[in-house]
Amino acid sequence: MSEAVAxxxxxxxxxxxxxxxxxxxxxxxxxxxxxxxxxGMDATTATDGEEGIAKVHAEAPDLVLLDVMMPGLSGFEVCxxxxxxxxxAMVPIVLVTALDDSAxxxxxxxxxxxxxxxxxxxxxxxxxxxxxxxxxxxxxRELERRRLATEVENREAIRRAFSRxxxxxxxxxxxEDDGADGELFSRRAQRVEVVALFADLxxxxxxxxxxxxxxxxxxxxxxxxxxTDAAYHHDATIFNMAGDSxxxxxxxxxxxxxxxxxxxxxxEEMVSRFAPVxxxxxxxxxVATGVGVGICMGEAILANVGSPHYTSYTIIGNPVNTAARxxxxxxxxxxxxxxxxxxxxxxxxxxxxxEPRGEVTLRGKEEPIAIYAxxxxxxx
Amino acid sequence: xxxxGYTVTVAxxxxxxxxxFMSNRRKELETLRTALAASDFxxxxxxxxxxxxxxxxxxxxxxxxxxxxxxxxxxxxxAATIGSNLDTYEDYLAKVEIVYE
Numbered sequence: 001m002s003e004a005v006a007x008x009x010x011x012x013x014x015x016x017x018x019x020x021x022x023x024x025x026x027x028x029x030x031x032x033x034x035x036x037x038x039x040g041m042d043a044t045t046a047t048d049g050e051e052g053i054a055k056v057h058a059e060a061p062d063l064v065l066l067d068v069m070m071p072g073l074s075g076f077e078v079c080x081x082x083x084x085x086x087x088x089a090m091v092p093i094v095l096v097t098a099l100d101d102s103a104x105x106x107x108x109x110x111x112x113x114x115x116x117x118x119x120x121x122x123x124x125x126x127x128x129x130x131x132x133x134x135x136x137x138x139x140x141r142e143l144e145r146r147r148l149a150t151e152v153e154n155r156e157a158i159r160r161a162f163s164r165x166x167x168x169x170x171x172x173x174x175x176e177d178d179g180a181d182g183e184l185f186s187r188r189a190q191r192v193e194v195v196a197l198f199a200d201l202x203x204x205x206x207x208x209x210x211x212x213x214x215x216x217x218x219x220x221x222x223x224x225x226x227x228t229d230a231a232y233h234h235d236a237t238i239f240n241m242a243g244d245s246x247x248x249x250x251x252x253x254x255x256x257x258x259x260x261x262x263x264x265x266x267x268e269e270m271v272s273r274f275a276p277v278x279x280x281x282x283x284x285x286x287v288a289t290g291v292g293v294g295i296c297m298g299e300a301i302l303a304n305v306g307s308p309h310y311t312s313y314t315i316i317g318n319p320v321n322t323a324a325r326x327x328x329x330x331x332x333x334x335x336x337x338x339x340x341x342x343x344x345x346x347x348x349x350x351x352x353x354x355e356p357r358g359e360v361t362l363r364g365k366e367e368p369i370a371i372y373a374x375x376x377x378x379x380x
Numbered sequence: 381x382x383x384x385g386y387t388v389t390v391a392x393x394x395x396x397x398x399x400x401f402m403s404n405r406r407k408e409l410e411t412l413r414t415a416l417a418a419s420d421f422x423x424x425x426x427x428x429x430x431x432x433x434x435x436x437x438x439x440x441x442x443x444x445x446x447x448x449x450x451x452x453x454x455x456x457x458x459a460a461t462i463g464s465n466l467d468t469y470e471d472y473l474a475k476v477e478i479v480y481e
Contacts, residue, residue: 027401027434031394038393069429098433120436120444123391 017134018042020059022052022078023067023096028119032065032096035126041134049073053081056088062137063130064093065117068104076111083112092133096121167232189303194252195263195341196296196320197236198327199227199270200245203289207281220244222277227291230269234262239314245327249315252302260297260344267293267335268376275333275378290332290378295341296322322369333378339370349374386476390439395480401438405473409466412450416462424462425454442472 019036023029024047033043044059046052049072056064064082068075075095082088092114097104105116115129159171201223208216227246231238235256236248248266250259271291278289300317319338326336336357337345346354353375359368390398408427415423431447434440446469453461 025430025434027397027404028430028437030397030400031434031437034394034397067433069426071426096433098429119433121433122437 016040016042017063017137018044018059018061019063019065019130020044020046020052020055020061021065022046022049022055022070022075023065024048024070025067028067028096028121032121032126035121035123036130039127039130041130049075049078052078056082056091061091063133064091065096065130066093066113067096067119068101068108069098076107079108079111079113092137094129094133167235167237169232169235189301191299192252192302192315194297194300194302194315194317194319195250195259196300196315196323197248197250197263197267197293198245198295198320198323199248199267199291199293200243200327201289202292202332203287204244207285207287207289211285219281223274226273226277227270230266230273233269234266236262236266240312247315247320247323252315260295260341261348263295263297263341264335264337264345264348264374267295271333271335271376272378278332278378288332292327292330292332293335294323294326294328294330294337295335296320296326296338297340298322326371330373333376335374335376337372337374339372342372342374353377386442386472387479388440388476389479389481392480394438397438398478401434401440402473405443409470409473412462412466412469416459416466419457419459421454421457425451428452428454440476443469446472 017040019033019041021029021032021036021043023032023045026045026047029045029047033045036043044055044061046055048070052064052066053073055061066075066078070078073081075097079093079095082091082093089112093112094115094117095104095108095111095113096117096119097108098119108116115133117126117129159168204219204223207219211219223244224241224246228238231246231248234250236250237252238246238248240247250256250263250266256262270293274291282288296319298317298319300315300319302313302315304312305314305316306312322338326338330336342354355373355375357371357373360371361368408431412424412427415421415427428447428450432444432451433447435443435445435447446465449465450462453459453465
């Protein structure tokens with residue numbers, strides 16, 4: 001769509017109806033323009049086909065009155081050209097033909113003309129035809145406006161729904177991809193490589209036992225705000241929030257080559273950004289709190305799980321279970337990782353802050369796995 | 381309008397356009413004469429067709445009638461008919477009275 005056309009679509013709602021008259025006879029074009037102006041419309045003229053086409057592009061009129069018999073490009077050729085160009089195809093064209101020329105009407109229909117006007121022109125006929133097309137044009141524009149409004153509304157609804165799970169940046173990308181084959185959030189379960197990160201709040205239970213309910217909710221909101229901010233900062237997808245624990249995933253729904261690094265940086269940010277809050281809470285309640293994190297990667301199932309009444313977009317499988325177990329054993333300010341994660345992020349942590357915890361057999365697991373603990377340095 | 385008295389009634393709001401319309405007709409007559417002298421029937425046909433479209437639109441029915449006759453005669457390369465119609469046209473342009481209503 002040309003800029004002029006786009007502009008007219010915007011301005012057209014408030015401005016008058018604009019008609020371009022194309023006729024090689026200045027007496028005819030002036031006559032027609034005069035009649036249209038008398039009806040309160042804007043009219044401009046062009047004296048041949050080439051000028052007519054140029055003016056349709058430049059001025060984006062709401063209607064074209066087009067003479068058939070012109071030297072150079074005939075009205076049929078001009079009509080066919082305008083109708084085959086995506087930028088101008090929607091502009092209605094009235095072909096002005098001699099009264100006794102039925103062959104011209106057939107050719108005009110073939111060229112895509114929207115209506116015909118007989119020459120000599122009867123004023124009443126001109127006004128009636130143009131007014132009909134104007135109404136049609138305005139109805140079409142109103143329908144188009146409503147369709148666009150609905151589309152915008154739908155996109156906003158999708159954005160709001162997605163933003164509960166994923167970062168605004170990812171939501172935007174999903175809308176751009178229009179669902180990437182519609183499979184991103186499809187009901188069909190997918191087996192995917194994920195990095196699962198579980199975080200929870202150490203020491204919080206003893207605070208809840210001695211604090212007012214309202215205050216507990218406000219505290220949890222503050223804590224989860226920090227954690228979800230950190231998650232979104234590194235484009236994680238949030239899968240679950242329960243009690244004081246949070247499950248986020250990487251490499252889903254979009255592949256992230258640096259998923260492991262993103263997960264570690266997220267963990268570090270969660271721990272360090274929560275530290276000042278922990279200090280404040282300790283002064284107030286006398287209890288030490290802090291975020292503990294478990295990260296593991298591997299194959300998992302990504303699916304919408306639930307019943308017709310309640311579904312949850314979630315990841316299921318060993319890396320998720322393992323991350324949960326690691327989180328349970330991680331003390332405040334510590335990130336526990338399985339080896340596969342550590343191998344990919346080792347350059348992010350100074351070796352004096354990492355401690356191999358050997359092979360640990362986790363509760364409910366048969367095979368022992370190598371575990372690494374990274375201590376996050378928090379500001380005092 | 382009557383063909384004998386050459387009186388044409390034109391809508392008042394078209395008054396501004398009439399001087400230019402009449403001046404174009406007089407130029408047109410010259411062009412028609414030149415074309416006829418050169419036996420340029422294609423140009424005569426084109427001009428006749430144009431007169432046919434413009435004339436009655438403005439209320440000058442005889443211009444359309446003469447235009448159609450010239451157009452048809454030009455297709456048949458009938459110089460005599462065109463010649464006599466140009467004389468009528470010249471007479472008409474000299475005598476026509478315009479009433480605005």
